[in-house]
Amino acid sequence: MQAFTSMPLYAGLGGLEVGTMATQLFFFIVLLILLRKFAWGPLMGVMQKREEYVANEIEAAEKSREEAEKAQAEAADQLKQTKQEAQQIIDDAKSTGAKQEHEIINNARQEAERIKESAQEEIANEKEKAIQALQDKVASLSVQIASKVIEKEISAQDQEKLIDEYIKEAGEER
Template sequence: MPTSTGFSTIYAGIGGLHVGDMLVQLVFFIILLLLLRKFAWGPLMGIMQQREEYVANEIESAENSRKEAEKAQEEAAAQLKQTKQDAQQIIEDAKRTGVKQEQEIVQSAKEEAERIRQAAQEEIQNEKEKAIQALQDKVASLSVLIASKVIEKEISAQDQEELINEYIKEAGEER
């Protein structure tokens, strides 16, 4: 049963509430909140603010790193493309140089073959002329011998020389 002994006690019989105690507890609670706000909440919020700034800086740093990595990747791709183009150009230049050298070697071989052929023709011509000259000399001496036997007369050295020259001249015209 509730007894009322005053305003300060409400339902004291069932463990009631004392208004004075409540007011004291409320005052201490408010003091505790003020102390917590000053010594715990402020530093805690400062730490949380620092942590928030740290996380924001880390996110920004990570974003910058990602952008730099993308830029580096693009540069590497461009450099790889340029390297491939340079390699292709080198290969094409080497092919052109090879073809040019091949043509030069073939041309040089043709020129050398032509030079050898001309030298051989000149040598053949010289040998032919030597053979003709030897044959003319032999024919001249045989002609003189035959002519002297056919004529059976003495021919003077001057007449013989004229006959030889005339025969050589005729043999040269036939050639």
């Protein structure tokens, strides 16, 4: 076995070989160039596309959120307006009902008053007719009594008896 005590001719400082280092540096630079050309460019393109996609998705989500907020605000406004309209309809119905109630009550009072006045007039007319009929009957009875009295002179008892008979006759004629 041979010992590694001999040094190569192109050895550098501190045991590093300058040729190997230069070769490695050359290949590293070539690798960087190749990576930049074939990997870094497409990778950056993919990253850029991905960044644009994410940005577009965030923008679309923001637009959707804004539209949803706008739709929610519109729905809330429409609901508020609908509630106000419903309350207005209820209030109108209540006032119309109250007006109709007053009209019905007033019409009923007027009709009752008209019926009462009509009944009073009818009662007055019937009373007048009854008084007239009674007067006619009394006059007729008076004439009959007078004619009987004239035909014969009668005593007070006969006169009373005669009056009673005519009163009974008048009662039966009714």
